[in-house]
Amino acid sequence: MVRTQVRVRYAETDAMGVVYHAHYLVWFEVGRNELMRAWGAPYVDFERRGILVPVTEARVRWLHPARYDDLLEVETRVERLTPARITFGYRISRAEDGRLCCEGTTTHAFLGPGGRPGALPKLAPELWALFRERTGEKE
Amino acid sequence: MVRTQVRVRYAETDAMGVVYHAHYLVWFEVGRNELMRAWGAPYVDFERRGILVPVTEARVRWLHPARYDDLLEVETRVERLTPARITFGYRISRAEDGRLCCEGTTTHAFLGPGGRPGALPKLAPELWALFRERTGEKE
Amino acid sequence: MVRTQVRVRYAETDAMGVVYHAHYLVWFEVGRNELMRAWGAPYVDFERRGILVPVTEARVRWLHPARYDDLLEVETRVERLTPARITFGYRISRAEDGRLCCEGTTTHAFLGPGGRPGALPKLAPELWALFRERTGEKE
Amino acid sequence: MVRTQVRVRYAETDAMGVVYHAHYLVWFEVGRNELMRAWGAPYVDFERRGILVPVTEARVRWLHPARYDDLLEVETRVERLTPARITFGYRISRAEDGRLCCEGTTTHAFLGPGGRPGALPKLAPELWALFRERTGEKE
Numbered sequence: 001m002v003r004t005q006v007r008v009r010y011a012e013t014d015a016m017g018v019v020y021h022a023h024y025l026v027w028f029e030v031g032r033n034e035l036m037r038a039w040g041a042p043y044v045d046f047e048r049r050g051i052l053v054p055v056t057e058a059r060v061r062w063l064h065p066a067r068y069d070d071l072l073e074v075e076t077r078v079e080r081l082t083p084a085r086i087t088f089g090y091r092i093s094r095a096e097d098g099r100l101c102c103e104g105t106t107t108h109a110f111l112g113p114g115g116r117p118g119a120l121p122k123l124a125p126e127l128w129a130l131f132r133e134r135t136g137e138k139e
Numbered sequence: 140m141v142r143t144q145v146r147v148r149y150a151e152t153d154a155m156g157v158v159y160h161a162h163y164l165v166w167f168e169v170g171r172n173e174l175m176r177a178w179g180a181p182y183v184d185f186e187r188r189g190i191l192v193p194v195t196e197a198r199v200r201w202l203h204p205a206r207y208d209d210l211l212e213v214e215t216r217v218e219r220l221t222p223a224r225i226t227f228g229y230r231i232s233r234a235e236d237g238r239l240c241c242e243g244t245t246t247h248a249f250l251g252p253g254g255r256p257g258a259l260p261k262l263a264p265e266l267w268a269l270f271r272e273r274t275g276e277k278e
Numbered sequence: 279m280v281r282t283q284v285r286v287r288y289a290e291t292d293a294m295g296v297v298y299h300a301h302y303l304v305w306f307e308v309g310r311n312e313l314m315r316a317w318g319a320p321y322v323d324f325e326r327r328g329i330l331v332p333v334t335e336a337r338v339r340w341l342h343p344a345r346y347d348d349l350l351e352v353e354t355r356v357e358r359l360t361p362a363r364i365t366f367g368y369r370i371s372r373a374e375d376g377r378l379c380c381e382g383t384t385t386h387a388f389l390g391p392g393g394r395p396g397a398l399p400k401l402a403p404e405l406w407a408l409f410r411e412r413t414g415e416k417e
Numbered sequence: 418m419v420r421t422q423v424r425v426r427y428a429e430t431d432a433m434g435v436v437y438h439a440h441y442l443v444w445f446e447v448g449r450n451e452l453m454r455a456w457g458a459p460y461v462d463f464e465r466r467g468i469l470v471p472v473t474e475a476r477v478r479w480l481h482p483a484r485y486d487d488l489l490e491v492e493t494r495v496e497r498l499t500p501a502r503i504t505f506g507y508r509i510s511r512a513e514d515g516r517l518c519c520e521g522t523t524t525h526a527f528l529g530p531g532g533r534p535g536a537l538p539k540l541a542p543e544l545w546a547l548f549r550e551r552t553g554e555k556e
Contacts, residue, residue, distance in 0.1 A: 010450075010460075011298050011443040015291035015346050021194045022164040022289060026428040033427075033486070043427075044486045054204070055160040060197045068293050069450070069461045149311075149321075150304040150437050154430035154485050161428060165289040172288075172347070182288075183347045207432050208311070208322045299472045303439040332482070333438045338475045 001077040004034040005095060008070045018065035024092060024102045025058065031076035032088045032106070039134050041127050051123050052111040053086070060104035064094075071095040078135040083119040085109055086131070140216040143173040144234060147209045157204035163231060163241045164197065170215035171227045171245070178273050180266050190262050191250040192225070199243035203233075210234040217274040222258040224248055225270070279355040282312040283373060286348045296343035302370060302380045303336065309354035310366045310384070317412050319405050329401050330389040331364070338382035342372075349373040356413040361397040363387055364409070418494040421451040422512060425487045435482035441509060441519045442475065448493035449505045449523070456551050458544050468540050469528040470503070477521035481511075488512040495552040500536040502526055503548070 006027050014020040036043050046053055066072055073095045080087040085107055092102040112118030121128040145166050153159040175182050185192055205211055212234045219226040224246055231241040251257030260267040284305050292298040314321050324331055344350055351373045358365040363385055370380040390396030399406040423444050431437040453460050463470055483489055490512045497504040502524055509519040529535030538545040 009443060010292055010446055011300060013293035014288055015293070015295045016191060016193065017293045017295075018193075020289050021197075022161045025161040025164065026426060029427055042486065047485075052155055054155065054157075054201070056201050058160070058197070058199045062193070062195050065193070068464075069459065148304060149307055149431055150439060152432035153427055154432070154434045156432045156434075159428050165287060168288055181347065186346075207325075208320065294469055294471065296471075299475070300439045300442040303442065330433055332433065332435075332479070334479050336438070336475070336477045340471070340473055343471070 001075055002031070002035040002038045004031060004074050004076075006030055006072050006074060008066055008068050008072065010068055013068045016065075018067055019101075021060075021062055024060060024062070024104070025106075027072065027074050027092055028058075028076075028088070028090045028104065028106055031074040031090050031092075034074075035076045035078070035088070039130065041130055046124070046127070049124055050113050051118070051120075051127075052115065053108045054111065055106050056085070056109050057107040058104060060102065062102050064099050064101045066092075066094060066101045072101065078131065079105060080107075081131055081135045083110075083121050083128070084117065086120075140214055141170070141174040141177045143170060143213050143215075145169055145211050145213060147205055147207050147211065149207055152207050155204075157206055158240075160199075160201055163199060163201070163243070164245075166211065166213050166231055167197075167215075167227070167229045167243065167245055170213040170229050170231075173213075174215040174217070174227070178269065180269055185263070185266070188263055189252050190257070190259075190266075191254065192247045193250065194245050195224070195248050196246040197243060199241065201241050203238050203240045205231075205233060205240045211240065217270070218244060219246075220270055220274045222249075222260050222267070223256060225259075279353055280309070280313040280316045282309060282352050282354075284308055284350050284352060286344055286346050286350065288346055291346045294343075296345055297379075299338075299340055302338060302340070302382070303384075305350065305352050305370055306336075306354075306366070306368045306382065306384055309352040309368050309370075312352075313354040313356070313366070317408065319408055324402070324405070327402055328391050329396070329398075329405075330393065331386045332389065333384050334363075334387050335385040336382060338380065340380050342377050342379045344370075344372060344379045350379065356409065357383060358385075359409055359413045361388075361399050361406070362395065364398075418492055419448070419452040419455045421448060421491050421493075423447055423489050423491060425483055425485050425489065427485055430485045433482075435484055436518075438477075438479055441477060441479070441521070442523075444489065444491050444509055445475075445493075445505070445507045445521065445523055448491040448507050448509075451491075452493040452495070452505070456547065458547055463541070463544070466541055467530050468535070468537075468544075469532065470525045471528065472523050473502070473526050474524040475521060477519065479519050481516050481518045483509075483511060483518045489518065495548065496522060497524075498548055498552045500527075500538050500545070501534060503537075 012023040079089040151162040214230040218228040290301040357367040429440040492508040496506040
């Protein structure tokens with residue numbers, strides 16, 4: 001599991017005075033990017049090899065509203081890894097008091113040259129090995 | 140079921156050359172707003188009565204990427220209505236050829252004065268009656 | 279001059295209860311896209327020929343706040359056209375009462391193959407001819 | 418002058434493969450928030466006293482495109498301060514090599530109770546004193 005922080009921008013709030021719900025998906029992106037960076041395989045490395053990892057599915061629950069200027073903690077883990085797909089899990093909570101604001105998962109496909117679905121072990125064996133190893137670790 | 144259209148803005152695309160996934164949640168918002176307007180109860184009417192209807196849960200599947208300048212059709216329906224919650228279902232497809240790009244649901248709570256969870260039949264009986272009636276209609 | 283309309287989305291509001299200022303730049307984009315489409319040269323045609331037209335400069339004045347669900351009218355015109363650059367001017371007002379909310383200009387460069395600055399008359403003579411002709415028209 | 422950093426999110430890129438121009442205005446917001454926090458007067462303090470400081474004018478020049486995952490440095494200073502208005506100046510450059518990507522200014526009005534234009538020295542004398550003092554400092 002990898003932790004990173006984001007501070008809520010005014011741009012991310014809405015007329016209810018709280019964060020607009022779709023922005024949590026952007027912070028999920030921040031979370032998995034920082035997980036991949038922490039694991040030594042930043043997402044830019046995937047793209048440099050011609051591998052895209054688009055989102056194919058998401059489930060999100062919003063539990064408590066975050067507000068402007070709140071410092072939030074984003075916890076990200078890999079929940080499932082197969083040759084064709086990866087599922088990340090996220091928990092976003094208020095740094096101040098640990099109050100859980102949002103949790104969810106996103107599932108992503110591995111696409112190789114031409115945007116065709118591929119198997120990560122073939123597309124990039126060492127990234128596959130790295131992710132397998134790190135995913136299996138006890139936290 | 141209510142149909143509305145959106146045209147993909149450059150602002151909504153990302154470096155993969157396609158729409159960034161989180162924007163579909165914004166189009167879901169457009170879809171349910173237009174459903175509520177078409178039903179004679181625009182969302183602003185809820186807020187004017189002090190009722191908020193925030194998103195508490197979402198499930199989304201992305202099936203085919205939309206691109207800049209695509210004209211998209213957003214189909215919205217009410218999938219479930221209870222005194223405390225409402226679930227909308229969405230299908231977003233390319234107007235040109237009907238290709239399904241994204242589908243999903245969002246569930247919302249009814250909040251009354253002070254942001255406390257409430258029952259719509261008590262908060263606004265005539266909006267409840269209207270939504271019950273329309274939700275039960277054959278399409 | 280070309281007119282188009284946008285309706286304010288909840289996603290575009292902020293905790294002040296009004297539209298977050300940066301979204302007007304997105305509506306400027308909507309405005310110039312619709313101008314180009316109305317003139318018979320949609321922006322996708324530029325990109326298909328390998329011409330990019332990125333924003334290099336903007337000036338914006340916000341005069342009156344727009345709110346959620348407001349219907350806005352976006353007026354766009356070409357203020358200046360040279361072989362290397364184009365400047366669009368915008369006025370965004372509330373459709374209901376004509377109240378001016380925002381006005382501004384954006385200047386764009388023409389980039390050809392490899393992203394290098396180019397002259398539109400060389401990159402695409404007929405688009406240049408079309409834009410020259412339309413820009414010179416009395417409105 | 419206050420420096421802060423932002424990392425480019427995928428959500429902030431567009432189909433040209435670079436950052437969509439309007440997001441720089443959001444980073445300007447991040448810059449002035451961090452300036453105000455560093456000066457001991459975070460923007461939330463203004464809002465808690467019922468003072469809003471909306472943007473009324475902006476000038477922006479984009480000089481070099483930033484890309485996904487770039488680490489950017491945002492430099493913010495107060496360029497001008499009057500009882501009724503404040504102007505911030507910004508420079509956003511790539512942390513890696515100092516390449517300047519974007520520079521600009523935003524001007525803001527001070528609004529007091531009821532959203533009416535006010536004079537900061539009257540609305541909040543000690544915030545006025547603080548800003549006057551810090552603005553006058555040699556950097």
